Amino acid sequence: MPVKRRLLHVPAPTGDEAVTAICAVVRRIPKGWVATYGQVAAMAGLPRRARLVGRVLQRLDPSAAIPWHRVVNAKGEVSCSLSRNGSDALQRRLLESEGVEFDDKNRFDLERFRWLD
DNA sequence: GTTATGACTTCAC
DNA sequence: CGTGAAGCCATAA
DSSP: OOOOTTTTTTHHHHHHHHHHHHHHHHHHHHOOEEEEEEHHHHHHOOOTTTHHHHHHHTTTTTOOOOGGGEOTTTTBOOOGGGGGGGGGHHHHHHHHHHTTOOOOOOOBOOOHHHHHO
């Protein structure tokens, strides 16, 4: 075997395929519920690619009808970052308008609001 | 080619 | 609880 070959090379979706899969999952999150980045990745057939989900959401076209605000991190909080330029604050506001209650530490009860398929 | 940087997650202290 | 490391992978420089 002259060529080194990846065992377990499952053709995981990449590029546009992955973006499409991720968006399809996020669109299914019901109003008033949330899903974590890792959860969305797994449901999109992209295990361990939580980071990719975050990247896709950040670059989403604003005109796309995708409830990006319903995707949160595994700690049960809105991921805050300077690079978000305020969209993190907007995310919290949108979630609160859908009934998600935050505590004084910018966190909510993940067990209570997590969307289970 | 390399290194650095994240809307991340998990596990070990 | 907090911190750090490792795993992860697309992008930018």
